[in-house]
Amino acid sequence: MNVSGVMPQAAPGRIPAKAGVGLRFRHHQSVAQARPDVAWFEVHTENYMGGGTVPRYLDTIRRDYPISLHGVGLSLGSADGLDAAHLERVRNVINRVEPGLVSEHLSWSVSGGTYLADLLPLPLTEEALAIVCRHVDQVQAHLKRRILIENPSTYLRFRHSTIPEWEFLAHVAQRTGCGILCDVNNIYVSASNHGWDARTYLAALPPAAIGEIHLAGHSVRELGQGRTLRIDDHGSRVAPPVWALYREALERFGPVPTLIEWDTNVPALDVLMEEAAIAEAILEEHANEAAYANVDANAD
């Protein structure tokens, strides 16, 4: 089922093609009170499923900022099928927050009725592709809106995988009409861990499907003999080569809403805003170049 033609691309509070910041609990109060100059915020859907103070902060903040909902619990790649109760909880959060974007991951985290509390890698097979597509169809039909799917960062590959991850993701977007959340740091981390070419990855993604970009820091683990493993821990500033890859992503995709994520040892909001300012400058540079290119084209 291709739903992109019949469903709105974004609800009220549309997310602009600007740099936003991942909103975490420690910044709720200061954001609600001081209203810092941030273009938009993204929150983790699972953190707002109950009542009380936490969602009430978001009720306040969403009056001033567009909000994007980023889920970690739908487990789109589970062979067992979707958790209907969890999908309904997601729908309830969407109804309350009215987000501009809703996203999830190309991964799985539920097996045998147990939630494994991590975004686990899928074998990249035709079987898994069919299962993910079926679940994305079901989610989009239940939520009555398009969702974005994020490429994972991974630390292992399966022997029986047959489809490159970038093709797998492009197929999911093409078959279901979902968009892609391109996590540039994840591409860099996975490419480094598995010896992939990050540029090949970017080149395989359909630009029209890219609805959002994520940027975050990662750490490097030394394995000995000069080998390293990169870990996507969202615990530091964006690494220089990831900024470089971000520029290449914008060249290919055009200006896209871009999020700074930081989840481990979350720093002061000022630090996140500094990172967002770097992304914003690159976005603006790119928008200017695109404008000049237009002028040139019109002069012909």
Next chain:
Amino acid sequence: MKPHTPTLMPTLIELQHAIRQSLQGGVDEAASAFVISEGLDAGERLGIYRNTSAGVLVTALQLAFPAVQHVVGPEFFEGAARLFMAEAPPRSAWLDAYGADFPQFLAQLAQAASVPYLPDLARLEWKVNLVLHAADAEPLEIARLATLGEAELEDLRFEPHPAAQLLRCGFPADAIWHAVLERNEGAMAAIDLADGPVWLLVQRTRGDVRAVRLSEPEWRVAAALFSGQSLGAALAAASCGEPHAVLAAHLARGCFANFSWAHETLAL
């Protein structure tokens, strides 16, 4: 010539089952066979996910049981949490709802027996966690009962407010909870563990979570109503002198969200 290794072709459900075994039980054999080891052993690769998963769940339990953690210390807490996770892993991705069985687990944990009040403290913290994340609802307004006749009142059943929970503790868990979270060693030293049982109403009002101590008869009236007994039956069974005054106090506290009639429930 290199011997040909046949490629294993597990179905997705088989593969996910094997990885669950690896992450939960530390049994890597089946999952490792599916993973490319090049550069780093399959078991170590799986270990990265196992650590993240365990870390997320330990954090979820730490957030729900901060006073328990302070009493037993972070190392003991993490050890107990890991044992609990293996025995009772979460059933859904809504981790605010994970940990309901942790108090019972602690009650059976031999290594925790030297802290006799620990299960009660954990039960209280779980009620606090439930109330903290409970759905929002307006409390029932007393005025809505004013127009009802005696027979209607007799048959009425109250719907508990989602952010109101009742708890009976053998130990003075509320006093311990306050003293621990406030790091008030003086208050902690002054607690008489024999000063129990305590009959508690744990409630969220205007964003604050409180544990209110009730008298046993007051608590029993609330418990009867929370369990779905009709108002007539609950008041008739009350062992206090002024059951109507007790009911009025519960209503004023915002213990209830709505009411219905027994015959309506039966009609469903």
